[in-house]
Amino acid sequence: MAKTSMVNRDIKRTKLVQKFAAKRAGLKAIVLSPASSYEEKMEAQSKLQKLPRDASPSRQRTRCALTGRPRAVYAKFGLGRNKLREATMRGDVPGLRKASW
Numbered sequence: 001m002a003k004t005s006m007v008n009r010d011i012k013r014t015k016l017v018q019k020f021a022a023k024r025a026g027l028k029a030i031v032l033s034p035a036s037s038y039e040e041k042m043e044a045q046s047k048l049q050k051l052p053r054d055a056s057p058s059r060q061r062t063r064c065a066l067t068g069r070p071r072a073v074y075a076k077f078g079l080g081r082n083k084l085r086e087a088t089m090r091g092d093v094p095g096l097r098k099a100s101w
């Protein structure tokens with residue numbers, strides 16, 4: 001089990017990303033647009049830097065839905081490797097089974 005504080009921190013980051021998603025997208029569109037002037041780009045860049053750091057999607061961490069483990073998480077299932085293996089052995093994951101050759 002992961003520390004509860006770390007899981008809660010990730011949940012907080014997810015909420016911040018959702019809150020500032022539209023604003024970030026608008027500012028990034030101005031920065032990347034070839035039609036906008038240099039001054040507009042610099043102003044948009046400074047506004048982008050003033051947003052909270054945790055509002056950036058790259059600061060989010062994928063975590064196991066059951067244990068909160070931050071590493072070895074399969075995005076397709078949302079589970080860590082250990083819990084995915086246990087679920088596979090029980091037959092809970094359709095189309096997935098232990099390899100044997």
